[in-house]
Amino acid sequence: MISCKEASELSVKSAEKSLGLKGKIQLWFHTMQCQLCKAFDTQSRWIGKVASNLKSDEKFTEAEKIELKKVVGEKSNM
């Protein structure tokens, strides 16, 4: 059986691409018997999913917008 380290590597890969048959069986067999790696697999997939919703709500201040308009305006008139 593959080690937990190898299983976690396969788990990370499988979240992004299809593993070959051998890899799929190895990961399935390992996670059937290892609750730790099963938890890692679930959690690691979830992290990838929620990361896409990371957002900053930074905004320009009014002064920065005035400056930006000035700089961009100058450029557009060149």
Place this chain on the structure above:
Amino acid sequence: MAKHQLFPDTWIDKYSDQLLGYAVTSLRDRDTAKDMVQETFFIALRSKENYRGELSEKNWLFLILRSRILDYFKKKKEVLESQLIKNDGDEDSSQFLETGAWDNDAAPKEWAADRMVESKEFMSVLQQCRDGLSDMQQSVFTLKFIEGIESDVICKELDITSSNYWVLVHRAKLQLRKCLEINWMK
């Protein structure tokens, strides 16, 4: 189908805040993000003659910004490469025993379903955990999971091998998982 049009005079009022938020999310540095938004407007002005109206004005501006962000990460390539080579105390070694089994301290615990929610507080902890990644891990993680860029494109643009890419994503996920477990799940 009606083609879209550009209205450059309205860009700053309509889109600058959204573009800044997007850039700060990826770059984690407000000043760099500000410069990049400004550059986006410059590039858009320079290329407006080439705009064919297939994308909306907003999507077109975001596409330009996204390409600038990718360029930014490409420029960091040399620093990133040296980090990859020098990375001795890597995350996978520290979470596993020599046998490849989980180290007791790092072994994943069950996470309570009611903690696996995308609340504002959780997202803030996730952001802090992401800030703890190395530059190299952060670049790859950002491009893949935040920008949604395909792994083969990331490898090509950052000039890294596929195996390096997987090492980085693996380490990033190990570290993020551990950080969330300590700082959010407990």
